[in-house]
Amino acid sequence: MEEPKPVTTVAAAAREYRVGYDPQIQDLLTKDMKVFRIDETTVGISDFPLISAVVAARPVLASERSVFKPAAGADIHHDSATRSIHALGRDVMAGVRTPPPPAHQLSGEWPYAATSYLRTWLFSSDPLPVSLLSNRGVTRSDLLSRIVDRAVTVWPRSGGESKGTMLAEQIHDASDTQNRRQAIALYRRATATLSDGVAALVANALWLMGPERHEVPRTEHTAVLWETLRVLPPAWMLFRSGGDVYDGLHPDIRPQDNIALFPLLVHRDPDYWSDPLEFRPERWNGVEDPEKTPAFMPFGFDGARCWAKHLVVPLAERLLHVALDNQLTIHSPQQRTHIPLRSLLSVRFEAEVAAQASAP
Template sequence: MYAPRIQDLLDREEKVFRIDATTVGVSHRDLISEVVAARPVLSTERSVYKPAAGAEIPHDSATRTIRALGQDVMAGIRTPPPPARGLNGPWPYAATSYLRQWLFASDPLPVSLLSKRGITRSPALSRIVDRAVTVWPDPGADGHGRTALAEQIRSASDAQERGQAIAMYRRATATLCDGVAALTGNALWLMGPAGREQLTGPAGRERGAGPAGRERGAARADLTAVLWETLRLLPPAWMLYRTGGDAYTGLHPEIRREDNVALFPLLMHRHPDYWSEPMSFRPERWAGVPDPEKTPAYMPFGFDGARCWAKHLVVPLAERLLSVALDNRLTIRTPKHPKHPKQETNVPLRSLLSVRFNAVSGA
C-alpha cells in the first residue's frame, strides 16, 4: 500500500510530466541519461558528500571514507553475525540497528552514538554527541577496538577536518545501514512466504545433506539475483533529484531553466517499453547477466558520474543479511486485510523506498 504521492506517480503513463510549478518528473530512459550527462552532480545533491563543518568535502577525504567503509564492511561480514533476535521487531529499523551492531559495535561509546537513530533525529542530541566525540580520548595508538571510519576521526589534523570526519562517519554509516536494511526488507517481502520457505530449513539440510539440501543450496546461490530483481521493482534509491539550471534547458520542452528535475528509476524499472512482464518478480531474468548495471533502463545505483559511492558494498552486505534472516527463519508478521487473503504492508513516502513490516526470528 503505497503512500498517495508514490501511488500517484505509479499511476502515470507519461514518461515526462510536471509534478508542481517548479519540478518536472522524468522516467524516460534516454532523457534520464541526457539529464545525468548534462553536468556533474553537485555536492549539495549528494547525501554523504555535501559540505560539512563549513566547507566542501575534499576529494581525497571522500576517497579515504569510501576505502575505510569498505574495510569495515569486509571485516564485519567475515565475523559471526549478532544473535538473530536483533532482527525481531519493526523493519527496516530492526535491520538497521542490527547492521550497526554488526559492523560498528567495536567503536568507543561516543563514536558509536553518532549513528544511533534516536540521536540523529534530534539536533540537540546530535550536537551533544558531536562535542563528546570531539573530546573523545585516544584509546591507544594501535587502533585496536575501533573501525577504520572511527580512526579517521581520531587521526584528524585540525578542528575542521575532525568535524568533517565526524559528519562523514554519521552519514556513511547511516546511508549504508539504512540502504542495506531497506533493500533486504524489500527482498524478503517480494520473495513471499513460498520463496522464503524454499530457502530455509534445518542447517544440516541446507548444507547439502541429501537432495533437498542440494536444492536449497542451489537456490541460495541465487540470492544475488533476488537482490538485483528487488532493486528493479522496489529500489531504495527510487528518485534522484537535480537542481534546475541552464544545463537542462533544451533537453525537453517541458523542462524550463527554473525547473528542478526528479528522475524516477522506480517508474522506468516498471515500464513495459523497457521490460517484459514488468510487474512480475522474476529473479531468473538476471540469470547469466554478467553486469546487471549495463542493462538498458536499469539504474539501481545511478548513472556514470553519479553512481552510489558504496554500490560495491551494498549487494554483498545485503546478501549476507538476507542469508542471516533466512538461516534463522525470519517470519513476516503483518495484519491481513479482511477482504483480501494476501498480506499487505505500507510503503511510506521517505527518501529510501522501503516496505514496513514486523518480523520475528524462528531461531
C-alpha cells in the same frame, strides 16, 4: 521430472503479501507520462533516454550528493571522500568476516531492526561516544545529534584504547577541529547510508519473495536481490538542481526547474522490461553485469553512482542468509505492508526470528 517451483511474482504475492504506497508514490505509479510537472518548480522524468541526457548535461553537484555534500561549513575534498570510501569498504569486509550478532536481534519492526543489526555487526567495535553517532535514537533528535557531535569533537582517545573501525580512526586522526567535524559527518553519513540502504533492500526482498521465501535456494538469492532493486529500488528518486544546461532537452523543462529522476518508474517501463510488474528473479540468470542493463539504475548513473554500490549486494546477501537461516517470520495484519514517502523506498512489517534459532 517435476519442474522446479518458480519464485513467486508480485502479481501472485499481491494476493497474500500486498503493498500499499503513500498516495504521492501511488500517483506517480499511475501516471502514464514520461515528463510531468510535480509542482511549480520541479519536473519529473521517467523517460530513460531523457534521463541519460539530463545526467550527461553536467557533473553532479556536491549539494546533490547525500554523503559528500558540504559539512561543517565547507566542501568535502575529493581526498577525504576517497579515504572514507576505502575505509568503509575495509570495515565492511572485516565486519562480515566476523560471526553475525545473535539472530534474535532481527525480531521487531523492519527495516529498523535490520538497520540496528547491521550497525551492531559492522561498527560495534567503535568506542563510545563514536558509536552513538549512528544510533537511531540519537540521529532522530537534532539536539542529541549536536551533543554527541560535540562530545566526539572534544573527546581525547587514550593511548591504549582499541582503534575500532577505520572510519572511526579518521575522526581521531583529524588534524584540527574543522577536519574532525567533517570526519564525524562522514562517519555518520557513511554508516547510516549503508546500513539503512541494505536494510531497506533486504526488507523489500523478504516481502517480495512472499510465503515461499524459505524455499528459495541460497544460490538464487543474488538474483532475488537484483530483481528487488528493479521492482522496489530503495533509491527510487534522484534529484538534480535546475539550470540553463538543460535548455533544449525538453520543451517542458525550464531553466529554473529542478528535476526529479525516477528509477522506480523507469524500472517498470514495458519498452525495456517484459512483464515489468512481475517479480521474476530468473530474468537475471546469465546476466554477467546487471548494471549494464539498459534502463536499470539501482545505484544511480554514470559519474554519480552510489559510492558504496560494490558493498550493497554482497552485504544484503549475507543479511538475507542470516534472516532465512534463522526462520524469520513476517507478521503483518491482513498480509499488507505500507511504503511511506521517505528518501528510501522500503516496506514496513513486524518480524520474528524462531526462538530456537541461533546465528550461524
